[in-house]
Amino acid sequence: MTRRPFRLPMFAALLAGAATPALAQDSFCGGFGDGGVWIGNAEENSDIATVDTYREQMALVLGGNEYVSLFSLSEPTAVRVEAEGRGSGDPIIDLLDSAGGIILSDDDSGGNAASRAETFLEAGTYCMAMRSYDGGPMTAFVRIGREEHEPLTEGLMDVAADTGRTGSCAEASPLGALGDSASASVEETPYWSFTLDSPTAVTITASNESADPVITLYDANENYIADNDDFDGLNSRIDLTEPLAAGTYCIEMAALNDETLPITVSVSAYDAEEAVQALYAQGEIAPPLDGSVAVTDLGVLQSRLRQDVQATTSVSWFTIELEAAGLLVVEAIGGGNSDPWLVVYDDLGRSIGMNDDYGDSLDSLVFARVQAGTYIVGVRQYEGGPGLIRLLAERYVRAE
Numbered sequence: 348m349t350r351r352p353f354r355l356p357m358f359a360a361l362l363a364g365a366a367t368p369a370l371a372q373d374s375f376c377g378g379f380g381d382g383g384v385w386i387g388n389a390e391e392n393s394d395i396a397t398v399d400t401y402r403e404q405m406a407l408v409l410g411g412n413e414y415v416s417l418f419s420l421s422e423p424t425a426v427r428v429e430a431e432g433r434g435s436g437d438p439i440i441d442l443l444d445s446a447g448g449i450i451l452s453d454d455d456s457g458g459n460a461a462s463r464a465e466t467f468l469e470a471g472t473y474c475m476a477m478r479s480y481d482g483g484p485m486t487a488f489v490r491i492g493r494e495e496h497e498p499l500t501e502g503l504m505d506v507a508a509d510t511g512r513t514g515s516c517a518e519a520s521p522l523g524a525l526g527d528s529a530s531a532s533v534e535e536t537p538y539w540s541f542t543l544d545s546p547t548a549v550t551i552t553a554s555n556e557s558a559d560p561v562i563t564l565y566d567a568n569e570n571y572i573a574d575n576d577d578f579d580g581l582n583s584r585i586d587l588t589e590p591l592a593a594g595t596y597c598i599e600m601a602a603l604n605d606e607t608l609p610i611t612v613s614v615s616a617y618d619a620e621e622a623v624q625a626l627y628a629q630g631e632i633a634p635p636l637d638g639s640v641a642v643t644d645l646g647v648l649q650s651r652l653r654q655d656v657q658a659t660t661s662v663s664w665f666t667i668e669l670e671a672a673g674l675l676v677v678e679a680i681g682g683g684n685s686d687p688w689l690v691v692y693d694d695l696g697r698s699i700g701m702n703d704d705y706g707d708s709l710d711s712l713v714f715a716r717v718q719a720g721t722y723i724v725g726v727r728q729y730e731g732g733p734g735l736i737r738l739l740a741e742r743y744v745r746a747e
Contacts, residue, residue, distance in 0.1 A: 375417055377447020380474035383415035386491050393417060396424040396470075401492030403499070406477060408485050413478040413698075418491050420470050429490045429499040430477045431461040436485040438462050443474040448588075454480060455576045456561070457500030465494060465571055482702035482713070514538060516569050516597030525549070528613035533558070533606040539598040541614045546590035548617035551598060556581040556730055558608040561601040567594050576603070579629060580660055580730045586622050628661040630701070630725040633692035642666055642723070648675075651741045658685065658736040662725040666694075667740055672718045674743040675699075679711040679726045685734035687711045687726055694721040703729055 374381055386402040387393035393402060395418050406414035420426070430438035437460040442450045450466065450473075457463030462477075479485040490499040519538035522529055525547070529539065543549075553560035559581040563574040572591075578584035581604075600610060626632045627640055634640035642664040645652060656663050669675065679687035689711035691699040699722065700713035711726075726736055 375472055376415075376443040376445060376474035379443060379447045379476070380415055380417055380472075383417045383474055386416045386418045386475075386489070390417075390419070394419050394421050395426055395491055395493060396420045396422045398492075401490050401496040401499075403488060403490040406487055406489055408477065408479050408487070413476045414487075414489070416475045416477070416489050416491065417472065418475070419472045420468055423467065423469050425465065425467045425494045427463065427465045427490075427492055427494055427496070427498060428475050429457055429461065429463045430475075430487050431457060431490075431499050432479075432485050432487040434486075436460070436487050437480040438477050438485065438487045439480050440464065440489075441476045442466070443476065445472050451573060452578075453575065456502070456574050458502055459500075461500040463498070463500045463502055464574070466573065478701075481704055482700055483705075516540065516565055516567075516599070519597050522598075522612065522614055526613075526615050528611055530609045530611040532609050533560075533600045533602045537600050539600065539612055540595055541598070542595045543591055543593050545593050547593075548590045549587050550615050550617045550622065551585040551587075552613050553583045553600065553610050554579075555608055555610045558605050558610050559603040560610045561603060562612070563599040563601075565597045565599065567596065569597065572596075579625070584625070586617060588617060588619075588622075627664075630662040630688070630690045630727060633696035633723050633725075634664055636666065636694065636721070636723070640664065645740070648740055648742045651739070653740075654738045656726055656736045656738055657733060658687070658726060658728045659733050660728050660730060662690075662727040665724045665726075665738065667722050667724060669717060669719050669722065669742060671744065672716070673745070674714060675717045675722065676712070676714040676741045676743065677724055678713075678739040678741075680737040680739065681709050682735035682737065684731070685709070685736050686729040686731065687736045688729045689713055690725045691715070692723040692725075693717075694723065696723075 385393040408414050428442055430440050432438050439454040440462040441452045444450055451464050453462045453464045477489055514537050516538055519540035520536050522539045522541045553562045560583050561576040562583045564572040573585050575583045575585045627634045645665050645667045647668045677691055679689040681687045686709045688703045690701040691713045699715050702711040702713050705712040726738055
């Protein structure tokens with residue numbers, strides 16, 4: 348799976364007041380790292396396997412764009428990637444391999460809305476893309492280093508430790524066979540275990556938005572593998588696309604809202620098609636316009652149109668056609684207690700903009716100068732049950 352966002356690395360660095368960094372001249376991460384910034388300001392200073400300390404940058408993202416940091420590894424290395432917003436900034440990070448495939452994504456695992464992930468990578472070149480959760484402008488620090496380097500963020504494991512709960516994977520409750528699920532509160536069952544008889548790629552989910560679960564995966568020796576918070580609303584999910592070795596694994600549970608509420612946990616064999624469908628449902632990638640995903644055609648946008656949507660937490664998709672260039676404004680207005688989330692892509696799946704809670708309201712707004720063509724609009728409830736959302740699209744043209 349890949350992403351095609353717009354990126355403004357040079358502009359971000361200049362506005363941040365930093366020395367002008369070296370931009371990538373070759374094609375990196377399947378082309379999605381083109382124009383990215385070397386985390387050490389030059390390629391020769393960005394080999395995380397050999398640097399004496401972490402590498403860090405200040406970045407600014409605007410209007411739903413992403414900031415991309417490049418780094419390399421001359422040998423297999425355990426690395427930590429982090430992003431921490433300034434003020435109320437809430438960053439999301441994606442780690443991409445040399446082909447542009449997403450290795451991992453994270454939001455909030457650094458604690459206090461920061462993003463953080465640790466993983467083991469083979470030698471090669473990688474990209475870390477950072478964007479703002481609500482699509483608004485944000486200034487943030489990004490840091491990439493080895494696990495022994497000083498972290499930028501507090502980390503959810505440290506936050507969890509403050510609750511006073513103790514324990515280890517030795518007390519984990521067996522989850523059952525692959526494909527089974529179980530439900531218990533964190534207070535009752537802080538650790539689950541599962542066993543693989545052969546190398547298997549897996550998907551782990553934890554569901555109950557009222558509890559706001561966080562999951563962390565360890566091997567039999569309690570070595571960290573991956574974690575997640577808020578993949579699907581406030582629910583969590585880990586997709587491990589590379590097979591885990593046969594053996595026993597441990598899932599540590601945390602609940603950011605209420606440790607007494609039951610959380611349903613499942614472990615299943617990774618299904619690439621199901622994982623892509625989940626990304627469509629969350630609006631993380633644009634659907635294909637081949638009929639395999641339900642998309643409603645709203646026709647040509649002359650000046651203004653509206654569409655009422657009975658929205659759920661899965662995205663409802665629409666297309667609109669612009670016959671000439673202009674300013675495209677798309678607004679999602681919540682009815683009653685609805686909390687809309689909005690995203691707009693072009694017909695190739697490139698991100699035009701994403702927003703949640705524009706201004707002081709729960710409504711969402713995306714606007715951008717665009718060329719003639721087809722645009723894909725996705726809207727959903729941020730969380731909670733079904734509700735009415737009014738979708739408004741307007742086109743403005745330059746006065747002659």
